[in-house]
Amino acid sequence: MRKSDHRLDKTISCPVCGNTDINYYVKKDDYSFDNCNNCEFIFLNPMPNQTTLNKIYTDEDTKINGGYKKASSRLRRAFIKLPRFLPYVFNKSSLDFGCGGGFVAYALSFIAKSSTGVDINQKAVAYAKKKFNGVNFYCKDFHNLLKSKERYDFIHSSEIIEHVSDVNLYMNALSHLVNSKGYVYVTTPDLGHPKVPKDITKWDVLCPPIHVQHFTKKTVTILFKRYGFNIIKFYKNKKPGLVFLSRKL
Ligand SMILES: [Zn+2]
Structure with missing residues (x-):
């Protein structure tokens, strides 16, 4: 049963847990979010399709043409994280x-047996290929x-994960690509964090349609x-971000 007149499309069940207890949650910049009363998932309704979202990222492409801003600090931050990944990556793919x-x-290529990067954004991948040796970079979509x-x-x-139109397609791809007993490390904004403003519309991270779900x-x-992963660790984070390590059973 539909619970809210705000629901615009035909989805009547939660994409995460399948529950049908869905309510209108909040509106921001003319985009409307629903939430699932069972699993706390917050998602745009109607949800833009991936093609529409990819067009929105064209702006990002334009920025990349001139190179990434703060490229050296991005690289430094990537290396600083390596000790965290070492036990799961050393001599692995x-x-x-x-x-x-x-x-x-x-x-990661400095500690892994082999390192691959994949992105849907062609210009980002072209940039990565030009800048970094020793990594396999591919431009591929979920399909x-x-x-x-x-x-x-x-x-x-x-x-x-907060950007993708179809969260189940994303999970299918993760599940397909990881080896049995392999590890998946994910970060995404944390809607349940104490630092998230009580008036959620004041949270700059709630920025549809860049972030389509929380x-x-x-x-x-x-x-x-649901996809056969066990979350083995949530890392402590002072900022409102979920950081977790999961393992494929
Ligand atoms: Zn749900």
Whole structure:
């Protein structure tokens, strides 16, 4: 049963948990979010399709033409994170899923047996290929990735899941690409963090249609379990961001 007149499309169940107890949540910049009362998932309704979202990122492409801003600090931050990844990546195959300009994939290449970066953004991948040696960079979408025969022991996917139109397609791709017993490290904004403003519209991270959905610990736990992942660790974060490591069963 529909609970709200605000719901515009025909989706009547939560994309994360399948529950039908969905309510109108909030509106920002003419975009309307719903929330699932069961798993706390917050998502745009109607949800723009991936083609529409990709067009919005064309602006990002234009910026990349002149190179990434703060490229050296991006690279430094990528290297600073390596000790965290070392136990799961050392001498293993790694993939940065949504690699952008390739900073993390390049840093991972120093500890992994092999390092790959994949992104939907052609200009980002072209930039990464030109800038970094020793990494396999590919421009592929979810459908291409689902046909891939490559499997990875470790997948890094930072600040991607909140952008994708179809969260189940994203999870299918992750699940397809990771080796059995492999690790997946994900970061995304944390809607359940105490530092998130009470008036959610004041939160600059709530920025539709750049971010089309939001998660809490509960949401990602339910979502990843559905795809055969066990979340083995949530990292402490003073900022409102979820940072977690999961393992494929
Ligand atoms: Zn749900």
